[in-house]
Amino acid sequence: MLTPLGFRLLRRLADGEVHSGEALATAVGMSRARVSQVLKEADSAGLRLERIRGRGYRLHDPVPFLDRDAIVAALGTRAKAVKLDVVDAIDSTSSELNRRAAREDVHRRLLIAEWQTAGRGRRGRGWTAIAGGSLTFSLGWRFEQGAGFLAGLSLAVVRNGKVIKAKGYGLANLEWNVPATADTAYQLASVSKQFTATAIMLLVEEGKLRLSDSVTKHFAELPAAWSNITVRHLLTMTSGIKDYLNVVPPAEWRNDFTHARLLEIMKNEPLDFAAGDNGLSLERDRDLAGSHCPDRLVEQEGRLRIGVESGRPRIHVVTDLGFHPERSG
DSSP states (O other), X not given: OOOHHHHXXXXXXXXXXXXXXXXXXXXXXXXXXXXXXXTTHHHHTTOOEEEETTTEEEESSOOOOOOHHHHHHHHGGGGGGSEEEEEEEESOHHHHHHHHHTTSOOTTEEEEEEEEOSOBOGGGOBOOOOTTTOOEEEEOOOOTTOGXXXXXXXXXXXXXXXXXXXXXXXXXXXTTTEEOOTTOBOOOGGGHHHHHHHHHHHHHHTTSOOTTOBHHHHOTTSOGGGTTOBHHHHHTTOSOOOOGGGTSOGGGTXXXXXXXXXXXXXXXXXXXXXXXXXXXXXHHHHHHHHHOSGXXXXXXXXXXXXXXXXXXXXXXXXXXXXXXXXXXX
16 A cells, blocks of 8 residues: 555656656665665555666656645635545545544545545445555535435326326436436436346246346347356356456446346356356346346337326336436436
8 A cells, every 4th residue: 555655756757758766766765775664665656666777766657646735726716615635545525524524624625636545435445546546535515405415206196096296396407407206317326226136036927938048049249158147147146257346447337238238248258157056146146137128128128018098108218328308417
C-alpha cells in the first residue's frame, strides 16, 4: 500500500523524467536508501517504475496525479459551491465523510481520493483503484426536507381484483427531477429472479420447455463446452457460468445490457465450476434463463401472462440504454 511518503516521491516522478536518488532524497529530507525502500511501494500500486543504474528513477508513463489547485482553477466560480478536499489515500471517502459528520458540518464537502483502499461498490464488491488512474469521491449533502423527500413510490390499491387507486409519490429520478407516477418502471434487480423462474415454470407446464433441456438447445451461439448446462442449472444458480459483473469494467456495472450483449460477454468466458458442482446466487444464471428461450418465450409470453392489466404488460425486460422519462434512476 502506498504511504503518504510514497505519494510525495511519486508526485515528483509524475512528469516521466529521470530523477536521481540524491535529488529525491534531498527534496523529501531522507536518505537515498530510504527513498529506494519507499519506492518499492510503486510496484504494489500497479505503477511501472524504472530504476536506471547510475542515473536514478523514472515512471515509465507520466501519471496525472490529482491537484487541488488545478481542480479549483478548472471549476472557476463553481468552486465556491463546494468545500473541496483532495487526499492521496483513504479507506473510503464515504466512510470518512460519515466520521466527519459526527464532529462537523459536511454539507457541500467534496472529498476526492487519489487511491481508495476499501469501501464498497455495487452488491458489496470492493472498489478497484489504481494510483494515478482512478477517481473516487463522495459529496456530503444535507436535505432539509428529510429522508422522505428522497423517496419515490408507485402505489396500487386493489379491491376484489380491481385496481381502485394507482398513483405515484415523490421522485423517481433525483438527478432529472422526474416525479414518480403509476407508470414508473423500477429496476427490480434480484427480485426479478422470482419472475424469471415463474415464467420458466409456466412454459414447462405447457410442454414448451423442459428443465432438463441443455442451454445449447435454445442458444445456438453458445460453445459446445456448455452442453452439460441445463435450464435447471440456470434456475438453481449452479451453471458455473461466470458472473458478467466480474468481467465488465466496474464503470459499466450500472449500464443496462441487451440480451445479445450479455451472451457475447459470457459465452467467451471459462466456467467458474462444472455445472451442478456449486451454488452461487449470481446474476448470470438469471439473465441467461430470462433472455432466450424458444421464440423468446420467456420474454414474449412469460412476462405478458404474469402481469397483464388492461392489455398492457406490467413487467418489462429492461434492454434500453440511458435515461428514460418513465424509469426510476
